[in-house]
Amino acid sequence: MTNTFKLDHNLDNYEWESRCCMGCAMCKHGDWIHVASDHNFSWICPEWQWGKFDNWGACGRTRIINSLLYGDLEYTDTLAQEAAFRCFSCGGCDVSDKRNLDLEILMMNQSLKVAFVDRGFGRxxxxxxxxxxxxxxxxxxxxxxxxxxxxxxxxxxxxxxxxxxxxxxxxxxxxxxxxxxxxxxxxxxxxxxxxxxxxxxxxxxxxxxxxxxxxxxxxxxxxxxxxxxxxxxxxxxxxxxxxxxxxxxxxxxxxxxxxxxxxxxxxxxxxxxxxxEGKLKAKGKMSMKATYHDPCSLGRLSEPWIPWEGIRTGGDISNSGWGQIHPRREFRRGQFGCYEAPRNLIKAIPGVELVEMLRNHSNSYHSGEGGGVYEAYPETAQFASDWRVKEAGLTGASAIITGCVHSKFMLNGALARVQNGINKVSHVIELVDEAYNK
Ligand code: SF4
Ligand code: SF4
The missing domain is CATH 3.40.50.1860 (Rossmann fold)
Incomplete structure (x- = not known):
């Protein structure tokens, strides 16, 4: 089978994803090299971890999309709720899938939301x-x-x-x-x-x-x-x-x-x-053990956009050209997000020790604010924030530093529910202001 394909938000374009997904479920997990030491923190998909059923995650969503595209399922309000809008659009599934297959899972998730909204099933x-x-x-x-x-x-x-x-x-x-x-x-x-x-x-x-x-x-x-x-x-x-x-x-x-x-x-x-460049110099010394939360939007979702349109072949057993792509394209797999600049700033402050959570860089776990989930399903969003603060507490840090106002808000909210030694959440620019300006 040949697929002319454009990276856009037309759900029909992700029929290839819905067929090629092999149900391996790796999109639920972070990279095992980082997360295998503690199963509780192996998940990268907060939606699946909350719901523990595959409609709440990319591996089940591919099946649902296949059924929608072939007319075996209908667009309904129930399906919108249970298979589309609890997704945080955090892209964890996308980088995990791309360790195996290079399917466009995040684009597919987003296109499913667009398809529901176009049919009047927005939240x-x-x-x-x-x-x-x-x-x-x-x-x-x-x-x-x-x-x-x-x-x-x-x-x-x-x-x-x-x-x-x-x-x-x-x-x-x-x-x-x-x-x-x-x-x-x-x-x-x-x-x-x-x-x-x-x-x-x-x-x-x-x-x-x-x-x-x-x-x-x-x-x-x-x-x-x-x-x-x-x-x-x-x-x-x-x-x-x-x-x-x-x-x-x-x-x-x-x-x-x-x-x-x-x-x-x-x-x-x-x-x-x-x-x-030496244009800012820290004043005095702070005393803090801190861990850094990579916001999805600053990390794995921040690689420059490169449009692509072409042909994808294969994906069914009658065709041996499975997974071939013409013309060749540059994939965005999350590794070139903004990860080091905030860490450099934290480490440059005298007296601040940076310790890493199990899930860091492109393996980061979501803070709970994204995809409209906090607004529509606050219990799912708070579940994610709580797990992120639990993970931060395991590092022995007393502070979480992040690079997003929304992560700061969600993680701060979790401090009252998860009391584990983390007593402060700051944006990295506030820490810099404190260390360099005051
Ligand atoms: S990692 Fe990719 S192939 Fe595996 S279940 Fe998830 S979407 Fe399907
Ligand atoms: S974008 Fe995030 S919440 Fe949505 S399916 Fe992927 S990992 Fe799960």
Whole structure:
């Protein structure tokens, strides 16, 4: 069988995945080299670990998609709930599958959500939040005029600069400490930066919950605004904004990340470079044993987008050309995500010891905030956060450092439920601000 195939969000394109999946279930687990020492922390799929049944995970989802595509199952609200929308879109299954087969499992998961939304089976809470975003410019329904209230009098923002700080809704309205720390560190390192007038949401929930056309509009709108500023670099401290600007906007609008017209950097990447250039020097000494949580959006999901269209052959027993791909393509397997910059920053602070969790780098386990799961199924999201904090406690650390405002929120929430010696969760830019600025 021959399949002309384009990497996009049309579920029909993943019929090959639905046939080629061999049911090995490795997409439930992280890389055994890292996780085999403790079965409790071997899972990479939080959805499956919560539900313990294969409809809540990629290996069962491939079968369900096959049945949908061949008309053996119908799109229903029950199926939407039980086979699509509890997926965190964390990409753990995708990197695990690509150790074996190079199937496009995350694209398939996302396309299933799009297919359900297109048939009217989106989750009501997601629809409500998206309506609020369309009305107000942010998911919380807050006044856009208050978006820059976090800018304290000691923070210097330029009208025009090469660097644009894309703050994001969460840091603008809910976690001002991260926005302020980012701005203060840039000021300290003498990196002039500007911000957008009336910045609006990057559209993360729209993409992650299958509202593809709405997300495309957000992508076009934000790209036009950013390009009009002439910025050469766009820096974000929210890993979701970072991923959307760098990866998902090019993906849904069908071009390569390298053609964005500007460079997208996480604040950890920018600041790591500044520390190496000697533009920031730590003041005094801290005393802390910390572990680092790799946010999925900063790690395995952050590799540059490379469009691809071509032919895939095989996948059934009558054809010996199983798995052949023309033209050859560069696969994104998660190994080139942003992993070292935040670790370098933590290790450069005198008195801070970094210890690793079992699941780290591309094997990271999800924090619980993603895919719209926290909004629709908070019990599943909190289950994931609790397991991540349990794992962090095993390292003997007292603090979790992360690179995303959303991970920080979820892991902080778990501290009250899991009391195991972890008493602090910080964004890496806050730690840098504390060590270099105060
Ligand atoms: S999706 Fe990949 S890793 Fe998961 S069961 Fe199928 S072949 Fe195995
Ligand atoms: S994206 Fe994450 S939550 Fe969804 S099936 Fe894959 S590993 Fe599980």
């Amino acid at each position: 009501p809470i997601h629809k409500q939040m998206i309506a609020t975003l369309e009305r107000t410019g942010n998911y919380y329904g807050l006044n856009q005029k208050d978006r820059k209230n976090w800018v304290a009098s000691d923070i210097k923002v330029e009208k025009k600069a090469d660097t644009l700080f894309f703050v994001g809704c969460w840091a603008s309205f809910k976690d001002n400490a991260v926005a302020q720390a980012t701005a203060r560190v840039l000021n300290k390192a003498q990196v002039p930066f500007m911000m957008l007038d009336n910045e609006t949401c990057c559209g993360n929930l729209q993409y992650q919950t299958g509202h593809l056309e709405k997300f495309k509009s957000a992508a076009r709108f934000n790209l036009e605004k950013i390009r009009a500023t002439g910025a050469k670099k766009v820096v974000a401290s929210c890993a979701e904004c970072y991923r959307n600007l760098k990866v998902e906007y090019p993906k849904v609008l069908d071009f390569a990340t390298k053609d964005l017209g500007f460079e997208v950097l996480h604040s950890a990447e920018l600041v790591d470079g500044l520390v190496k």
